[in-house]
Amino acid sequence: MxxxxxxxxxxxxxxxxxxxxxxxxxxxxxxxxxxxxxxxxxxxxxxxxxxxxxxxxxxxxxxxxxxxxxxxxxxxxxxxxxxxxxxxxxxxxxxxxxxxxxxxxxxxxxxxxxxxxxxxxxxxxxxxxxxxxxxxxxxxxxxxxxxxxxxxxxxxxxxxxxxxxxxxxxxxxxxxxxxxxxxxxxxxxxxxxxxxxxxxxxxxxxxxxxxxxxxxxVGSPDLVSALSSGLLLVDTEVRRVSGEVLDRMDAGAAIDARGELVAAAADVARGFEVGSLPLVLSGMRRGAAAKVRLSGPASALALALGQRLDGLGVEVLRVCGAGGGGHVLVWAPAERHARILDALGACVVRRQALxxxxxxxxxx
CATH class of the missing domain: 3.30.230.10 (Ribosomal Protein S5; domain 2)
Structure with missing residues (x-):
C-alpha cells in the first residue's frame, strides 16, 4: 500500500x-x-x-x-x-x-x-x-x-x-x-x-x-533479522545541529549526488523485495560512497572510524543523518562483532531492532 x-x-x-x-x-x-x-x-x-x-x-x-x-x-x-x-x-x-x-x-x-x-x-x-x-x-x-x-x-x-x-x-x-x-x-x-x-x-x-x-x-522472512543482527550504531559522542551541517554542504554537489543516492535506495529496495541480503548491503555501500563524495568533511569521523576498523570484516560503514558527528552505522556479520567491539574500546555501541x-x- x-x-x-x-x-x-x-x-x-x-x-x-x-x-x-x-x-x-x-x-x-x-x-x-x-x-x-x-x-x-x-x-x-x-x-x-x-x-x-x-x-x-x-x-x-x-x-x-x-x-x-x-x-x-x-x-x-x-x-x-x-x-x-x-x-x-x-x-x-x-x-x-x-x-x-x-x-x-x-x-x-x-x-x-x-x-x-x-x-x-x-x-x-x-x-x-x-x-x-x-x-x-x-x-x-x-x-x-x-x-x-x-x-x-x-x-x-x-x-x-x-x-x-x-x-x-x-x-x-x-x-x-x-x-x-x-x-x-x-x-x-x-x-x-x-x-x-x-x-x-x-x-x-x-x-x-x-x-x-x-x-x-520483504521477500524473505529471515532478511530483516539477518540485517538487524549485523547492525552496530557507533556513537561518536559528537553532538551537532543537522541544519548547520547541511548549511555548509555544497548545493551543487548535493544536486549532482542525487542520482546516485536515489539509485542506491532503489538497489536496497530491490534487495528487500527479492530477499537478498547481499543486494541490500551492496546498495548500502553504494549510498555510503555517494555520501562521502557529497561531503567529505561531514563524513570525516566515519572515515576515521573506517581506518580504525580496517581489516576486521566491516562490510558497510556510513554516517547517520547529516554527518558531522552523531552515530556511524557499521554492518558486519555477527561473528565478527567481538573483534570490532574490542577495537572500538570505550565507544558506546547500540544494537537496535529494525x-x-x-x-x-x-x-x-
Missing part, C-alpha cells in the same frame, strides 16, 4: 490557547536510513525527486502531557541515563533535566532546549495550564532523527490531551513544518515520516516534502 503525503507543509494559523483535558503519553521511534539520505532535502528533491529506504528503530522518544496550574506553562526536557545494548559503556549523551515555567501569554522562550516544545504547543493550540515533558535516551544531535521523534510524539500527546486524533501523514507534515518554518532548520523530511509511520519504509520526495510512503516488501512501530499512545 502506498500512502500519499504530498499536501502543503504550511502550518495552520495559531489557535487561542486551550488547556489539556487529561494526561496523555506518547512515544515515537528514531530511525536509520539504509540509502538515499540527502536526496530528501527540498533543494535536492526538486531536481528529479528523492528516495530514501530505511527503518524505524526501537529507540524511542517519549512525550508526557498533563494538566497544570491555570495561567502557566511548564516545559521539561530530560535525557535519561541508559546503558547501550551489548556494550558496557554508559551513554555519554545523557544529562540532567532542564525545566522552564512561564506565564500563559508570555512570548515563547528562544532557548534551544525548548523551541521545539514551544512550536508544538503553538501548532496544537495547547497553551494554558499545561505541563509537557520530553524524555529521550540521548541528547539531540545524535544523527538518528531524535528531534523529529520528539516533535511527532509531542504533537500526538498534545492532541490526545484535548481529545483529538491525527493521522500519521498529518503528524509528519506538521513536524517537518515546525522544523522548517518555526525553527528555520534546513532539513529533509524522512525523520518525521519514520517517527510517524514506523516500520520498514520506502519513501519518495519532491520539493514540498514526502510525496509517498510505501512499506518495504521495524519499530510508529508513534503510539503509551500507558500513563
Amino acid at each position: 502506498t500512502t500519499p503525503c504530498g499536501a502543503s507543509l504550511s502550518l495552520p494559523a495559531p489557535r487561542p490557547p486551550r488547556s489539556p483535558l487529561r494526561r496523555a503519553v506518547a512515544s515515537a521511534p528514531m530511525r536509520v536510513s539504509f540509502a538515499g539520505g540527502g536526496s530528501d532535502l527540498p533543494g535536492v528533491a526538486r531536481h528529479g525527486g528523492g528516495r530514501v529506504v530505511g527503518a524505524a528503530i526501537d529507540l524511542r522518544v517519549r512525550a508526557v502531557v498533563e494538566p497544570f496550574d491555570r495561567g502557566w506553562v511548564r516545559m521539561e526536557s530530560a535525557a535519561r541515563a541508559a546503558r547501550a545494548a551489548g556494550h558496557p559503556a554508559e551513554d555519554a549523551g545523557a544529562g540532567a533535566a532542564r525545566v522552564l515555567t512561564r506565564r500563559r501569554g508570555d512570548p515563547p522562550r528562544d532557548d534551544v532546549a525548548f523551541r521545539l516544545i514551544e512550536a508544538a504547543l503553538s501548532v496544537v493550540g495547547v497553551g494554558d495550564g499545561v505541563a509537557i515533558r520530553i524524555e529521550t535516551e540521548m541528547a539531540p544531535g545524535a544523527g538518528l532523527g531524535g528531534s523529529a521523534s520528539a516533535a511527532v510524539a509531542a504533537l500526538f500527546a498534545l492532541r490526545a490531551s484535548v481529545g483529538e486524533v491525527a493521522a500519521p501523514e498529518e503528524l509528519g507534515r506538521e513536524a517537518v513544518a515546525i522544523e522548517r518554518e518555526r525553527l528555520s532548520n534546513a532539513c529533509g523530511a524522512q525523520d518525521q515520516v519514520f517517527a510517524a509511520f514506523g516500520g520498514l519504509l520506502d519513501l519518495s520526495f519532491d520539493a514540498r516534502g514526502c510525496s509517498a510512503v510505501r512499506p518495504l516488501p 521495524g519499530a512501530p510508529g508513534v503510539r499512545a503509551e500507558p500513563g
